[in-house]
Amino acid sequence: MTYPPRAVMPPNRKDLTPDELQRHLWGxxxxxxxxxxxxxxxxxxxxxLFLKRLSDHFDEERPRATFFVPPCARWEVLRSAASPGEALNTACIALEDENPRLRGVLAGLDFNDARRLGDAKNRDALLSRLLRHFSELDLGDASLSEPDVLGKAYEYLVERFADDAGKKAGEFRTPTQVVDLVVALCNPEAKMRICDPTCGSGGMLLGCARYVTRNGGDASALRLHGQERNLATWSICTMNLLLQGRLHDRIEKGDTIRDPRLIDERGRLLRFDRVLANPPFSLARWGQEVALCDPHDRFRHGVPQRANGDFAFIQHIVATLDVRGQAIIVVPHGVLFRGGVEADIRRQLLAEDLFEAVIGLPPNLFYGTGIPAAVLVLNRAKRAERKGKILFIDASRHYEERPARNRLRPEDIDRIVQAFRAFSDVPRYAQVIALRDIADQHFLNISRYVDASEPNEPLRPNLGAAIARLRELETARAVADARLQAVLRDLGYDG
Incomplete structure (x- = not known):
């Protein structure tokens, strides 16, 4: 086969650093x-970015390249196209036809979308400028200063887009510092089967791979799994993994509750060594009608109310844990104390001794919501000395305050992780509580068990109780407000 000559890239583009690529991509x-x-x-x-990388890598490695790039999808053809929108759409279709691993990844794109990109004249002018901009970079391996340049740049873009998106960013991105905390608590090891059932752009899954590499393990031996219901976000996640050389991970698209896709050849739910998740907080209309007759028996502890899906996701995760599996789940505080069917589900999970730790996070860490969150650590195989006990950590006062969102500092993350690993009492920060001492209502409010107030004799006992009660009421109000906003969004009021 005769290949067209490769486009000549501008000089001095060798040893492309992460910072250079990040600046150019944000441009x-x-x-x-x-x-x-x-x-x-x-x-x-x-x-x-994905198309440019595929084309440059193919030019560099043919015929050994991972993906075959047909002539119509090569960069020199795209950048000189008279109608770039049509050329890009044709390229996406051809790439999927030639590479089964890419099926569906590019199908949702339409570079001729008049509603999003404007009329033909403006659209073609805009796309031509973008193609010229990307043409200034060579994204072949030989031009990259380190193997992880593309991965770092992609994660940088995801975070910048999330910051720009504001309240809608939570649909596809968990803040980096929260990801770092969850991954460190997870402590993944090579050869583990790891899942994020609400994976967004893949930050937690890729965080596990980086963690294993950083600790001297073989990240290629990790088996990463995820599911994402938003097609565009699923595409971003899949491209993210592929750009970082992860060709064999399994990322399914679809609704995790209504249509779990991570199943084996006999239709049974896959089981995992670790499950990490930041499910949507207090999701209304989460799929109760499916849960009432669930073929996978995920909701044997109880079917949550239609207006709030927190415990639907928690029970799905519990159902996918292996016999020695552990889960780390980010949840709103309401999960710790709400009554009704949720209290009954919580009681049963406590009776099975699944709770290993409950960790309270600082306020205003997340995109689009200021409500305080907690991290649940669930474990099917607690160590003997931890059985019948739960560690409560109040980390709500340890953070860096910022105008838009607060931030966990590295030392804050390290303190939480070290406290979890030590599993011992730390004054005004962490407390180990026996299951028999959990309140009769099976409440897990952190302030009931950890008095984080500063000592102030002789008022400390009364003041501590008052502060604990105040925090409970503030949390309840925030949760109620979040539920109200969710209902209003369902009714079409998105102000």
Missing amino acids: SAELLRGAIDAGDYKLYVFAL
Whole structure:
């Protein structure tokens, strides 16, 4: 086969560093700013980065390249196309036809979308500028200063887009510092089967791979699994993994509760060594109608109310844990104390001794919500000295305050992780509680068990109780407000 000559890239592009690539990629986003809606342009930037990398790597490695890039999808053809929108759409279709691993990844893109990109004249002009901008980079292996350049740049873009997206960012991104905390608590090891059932752009899964590498393990031996219901976010996640050389991970698209796709050849739920998740907080209309007759028996502890899916996700995760599996789940505080069927589910999980730790996080860490969150550590195989006990950690006062969102500092993350590993009492920070001492109502409010107030004799006992009660009421109010906002969104009021 005769191949067209490779386009000549600009000089001095060897040893491309993460910082250089990140600045250049954000420059592509700036080209789109004001031209299209901020919520739309991330997918186009990610897709062009992906197409450019595939083409440059193919030119560099053919015929040994991982993916075959047909002539119509090669960069020199795309950048010189008279109608770039049509050329890019044709390239996406051809790439999927030639590479089964890419099926569906690019199908949701339409570079001729008049609603998003404008009329033909403006659309073609905009896409031509983007193609010229990406043409300034060579993304072949020989031009990269380190193997993880693309991965770091992709994660940088995801975080920048999340910051720009504001309240909608939580749909596809968990803040980096929260990811770092969850991954460190998970402590993944090579050869583990790891799952994120609400994986968004894949931050937690890739965080596990980086953690294993950083600790001297073989990250390629990790078996990563995920599911994501939003098609665009699923595409971003899949491209993210593929750009970082993870070709064999299994990321399914679909609704985890209504249609769990991580199943074996006999239709049974897969089981995992570790499950990490930041499910949508207090999701309304989560799929109660399916849970009432669930073929996988995930909701044997009880079917949550239609208006709040927190315990639906928790029970799904419990059902997918292996016999020695552990789960780390980010949840709103309401999970710790709400009554009704949720209290009954919580009681049964306590009776099975699944709770290993309950960790209270600082306020305002997440995109789009200021409500305080907690981390649950569930474990099917607690060590003998931890059986019948739960560690409560109040980390709510240890963070860096910032204008838009607060931030966990490295020392804050390290303190939480060290306290969890030590599993011992720390004054005003951590307390080990026996299951028999858990309140009769099976409440897990952290402030009931950890008095984080500063000592102030002789008022400390009364003041501590008052502060604990105040925090409970503040949390309850925040949870109620979040549920109200969810109901209003369902009714079409998104102000």
